Amino acid sequence: FVKENDLVKAGDKLFLIDDREQRSKIVSAEANIARAEATLATAQADIATQEAAKQSADANISQLKALLEDNEQILISNEKLYQTGVISFLTYNTSLKARDAAKARVSQAEAQFQQADALLNSAKARIKESEANLSVLKAQRAELLVNLERLTVTAPQTGRVLQLNIRVGEMITANPNQASMLLGETDLLQVRVDIDEVNAVKFSSGSQ
Numbered sequence: 668f669v670k671e672n673d674l675v676k677a678g679d680k681l682f683l684i685d686d687r688e689q690r691s692k693i694v695s696a697e698a699n700i701a702r703a704e705a706t707l708a709t710a711q712a713d714i715a716t717q718e719a720a721k722q723s724a725d726a727n728i729s730q731l732k733a734l735l736e737d738n739e740q741i742l743i744s745n746e747k748l749y750q751t752g753v754i755s756f757l758t759y760n761t762s763l764k765a766r767d768a769a770k771a772r773v774s775q776a777e778a779q780f781q782q783a784d785a786l787l788n789s790a791k792a793r794i795k796e797s798e799a800n801l802s803v804l805k806a807q808r809a810e811l812l813v814n815l816e817r818l819t820v821t822a823p824q825t826g827r828v829l830q831l832n833i834r835v836g837e838m839i840t841a842n843p844n845q846a847s848m849l850l851g852e853t854d855l856l857q858v859r860v861d862i863d864e865v866n867a868v869k870f871s872s873g874s875q
Contacts, residue, residue, distance in 0.1 A: 669848075671831055675822040681848055684818040684839065693815060696808040703804050707797040710790060717787040724780035731776050735769040742766045826850040 668680040675681070742762045749759035830849035833839060839847055862870055 669828050669831075671828050673828045675826060675828060675850070677822055677824045679822045681820045681822055681828075682833065684820070686815055686818045689811065689815045689818060693808065693811045696804065696811055700801065700804045700808060703797065703801040707794065707801055710793045710797050713790045714787070714794060717783060717790045721780065721783040721787055724776060724783045728773065728776045728780055731769065731773045735766070735773050738762070738766040738769040820847075822850060824850070825852075827853045829853075 668682060669675060742765075745754060745759045745762040748754045749756060827850065828848065829851045830846075832845055832849070833847045
């Protein structure tokens with residue numbers, strides 16, 4: 668982004684390390700996040716379905732228990748009538764079978780309620796798993812974005828570009844003896860001077 672002798676400020680872009688691989692990883696991460704969000708949405712929709720099924724099963728139990736009570740009352744009444752010879756055994760036996768059938772229906776409804784409750788708990792567990800998976804994927808995306816940002820090298824401070832030791836398309840190597848780019852401050856020049864101890868008494872700080 669710069670050439671020799673350019674003046675740059677802290678944070679200005681200096682050069683970019685090839686980021687195509689990193690960007691492709693981010694695209695893949697975004698796709699994974701979208702898929703995870705869809706999975707979470709499906710799990711949340713499933714929660715509503717299972718809650719409705721559980722409420723329906725509970726209402727069905729209440730209705731069938733009321734019918735069972737009616738059949739039990741009829742059975743008690745018919746049993747007395749049968750014992751006194753008012754009704755036939757066939758009529759009494761029919762009421763007995765009706766009571767047993769009603770009891771079986773209540774047991775079946777209770778089993779359906781338990782099944783609906785188990786499915787609801789399973790759906791809640793899937794939501795927690797989906798939320799955790801989504802959090803992990805978002806954290807991975809954040810890490811990839813940080814790594815992408817690091818591929819753009821910026822000026823650590825205000826200064827002037829003194830040397831460019833890299834070219835476009837060139838491989839950057841970690842050479843401690845040669846920086847990829849050299850920045851310096853040229854407005855204020857400093858000179859190091861060695862003064863012999865014999866002449867030290869002649870030195871006056873701040874003099875020309």
